Amino acid sequence: MRILVTGGTGYIGSTAVEILRNKGYEISILDDCSTGHADCVPTGVRFIQGSLLNRSDIAAALQDTDAVMHFAGKSLVGESVEKPDLYHSVNVNGTRNLLDEMKIASVTKIVFSSSAATYGEPDVIPIPESASTNPTNPYGATKLGIDSMISRESKEQGISAVSLRYFNVAGALKSDRGWLAERHNPETHLIPNVLRSTQANPVKIFGNDWPTADGTCIRDYVHVIDLIDAHIKALESLAEGIHEIYNLGSGDGYSVRQVVAAASLAIGHEVPTIDSPRRAGDPAILIADINKAKVQLGWVPTRRINEMVADTLASFA
Ligand code: UDP
Numbered sequence: 001m002r003i004l005v006t007g008g009t010g011y012i013g014s015t016a017v018e019i020l021r022n023k024g025y026e027i028s029i030l031d032d033c034s035t036g037h038a039d040c041v042p043t044g045v046r047f048i049q050g051s052l053l054n055r056s057d058i059a060a061a062l063q064d065t066d067a068v069m070h071f072a073g074k075s076l077v078g079e080s081v082e083k084p085d086l087y088h089s090v091n092v093n094g095t096r097n098l099l100d101e102m103k104i105a106s107v108t109k110i111v112f113s114s115s116a117a118t119y120g121e122p123d124v125i126p127i128p129e130s131a132s133t134n135p136t137n138p139y140g141a142t143k144l145g146i147d148s149m150i151s152r153e154s155k156e157q158g159i160s161a162v163s164l165r166y167f168n169v170a171g172a173l174k175s176d177r178g179w180l181a182e183r184h185n186p187e188t189h190l191i192p193n194v195l196r197s198t199q200a201n202p203v204k205i206f207g208n209d210w211p212t213a214d215g216t217c218i219r220d221y222v223h224v225i226d227l228i229d230a231h232i233k234a235l236e237s238l239a240e241g242i243h244e245i246y247n248l249g250s251g252d253g254y255s256v257r258q259v260v261a262a263a264s265l266a267i268g269h270e271v272p273t274i275d276s277p278r279r280a281g282d283p284a285i286l287i288a289d290i291n292k293a294k295v296q297l298g299w300v301p302t303r304r305i306n307e308m309v310a311d312t313l314a315s316f317a
Contacts, residue, residue: 002026003235004065004107006052006098007072008045009036011182012113012224015173016069017045018180019228030061031072037183052094058101067109067235070098073142076188077117077281080139091142092149099153109238110150111231114163116220116247116286118144125253126220126289129165129245137281147245154243161242162234167220167249167288169227171308172315181315190256191221191312194263197271205256207278210285216256218285220249223303223311233297249288250301259305266309 003020007013008029013036017027021042028046031038041047050057052072062068073091074080080087095112102110117140118133135141147163154161170191172181182192190203197203208215230248237244254262264271293299 002064002066004028004030004061004068006030006068006070009033009038009040010071012169013071014040014180015224016228016231018173018175028061028065030057040180052097055097055101058098062101062105062107065107068102068107069231070110070112077137077139078188078279080137081280084138087138087142092145095146095149103157108159110159110161111234112146112150112163114147114165115140115143116165116167116288118147118165121283125285126251126287127247128289129247129292136283151243154241158241160238160240162238163245164230164234165245165247166227167222167286169224170221170312171223171225171303172311173225179315181312190259191309194260194271195313199272202272202274204276205273206276206282208275212255212284214255214257217282218253218255218287220253220287221305221308222249222301223308226301226303230293230297230299233299237297246293246297247288247290248293249290251288251290253285253287254305262305262309266313
């Protein structure tokens with residue numbers, strides 16, 4: 001099967017490219033490299049350096065494509081609070097362009113990277129896909145808007161679609177070209193920041209007065225390799241005119257302080273931290289109910305937080 005991977009030079013997209021290729025899928029990549037890295041593109045893979053805001057770039061990328069894995073987009077909660085228009089433009093308008101070009105190219109299959117941020121402050125934990133959706137930040141609102149757009153497209157145009165609502169993706173994959181890992185600049189994600197913490201520059205803990213046992217936010221971390229395994233299962237499950245939504249997490253929650261403890265264990269000394277104000281847009285607790293993906297996709301995540309921390313640490317070497 002020939003897959004167009006949008007965002008294929010980013011952290012999650014490049015990991016998908018690697019795993020898909022190893023499984024025998026034929027890959028093209030569309031990426032503007034605004035946050036990704038062109039050096040992730042494996043030799044022999046068709047790479048269109050272009051934007052979702054440029055329809056002719058999308059049309060070129062969609063040539064000889066059977067299905068799209070759509071990772072491209074802006075993905076930082078904090079940045080989205082500061083730049084909501086940018087998030088709407090790239091994520092919502094970019095995906096609208098992609099769907100329109102898919103229609104022209106008669107490509108009818110899509111697996112989309114949605115987010116747990118669509119739920120906002122959940123009224124039930126763990127969060128099932130049927131939970132109410134009230135995003136607390138513009139990033140989550142764009143992902144929710146795209147999920148609705150894809151649902152409509154599926155009903156009206158008959159496309160086959162899956163939205164995968166990621167909780168917190170972590171870990172790294174070792175390829176024959178070295179580690180594929182988070183390389184954001186600036187890095188905002190907890191695990192890499194904790195692992196890089198020094199006495200001179202301690203990792204900030206965003207809020208110590210959340211309504212949780214230790215006062216820090218709780219998140220559900222899923223290893224990027226398990227996450228991509230779910231994408232492949234989703235791709236193979238696509239059914240005409242149906243849009244399914246699945247949560248992808250581990251089903252377990254870890255507080256910020258528990259992640260710091262796991263990192264301290266991996267490094268062999270206490271990670272320095274500094275208590276800091278809450279970050280705008282953060283909900284207190286996000287834990288996935290992953291039963292639907294388990295039952296319908298036969299997906300079971302197997303890698304735990306210690307492995308996510310260890311792989312991220314190994315990727316720094
Ligand atoms: N966090 C933190 N310090 C950091 C980065 C993140 O305390 O340097 C917290 C953040 O407030 C959230 C959790 O760690 O509660 C996970 O944040 P991250 O940015 O990794 O992912 P997000 O939940 O925003 O997708």
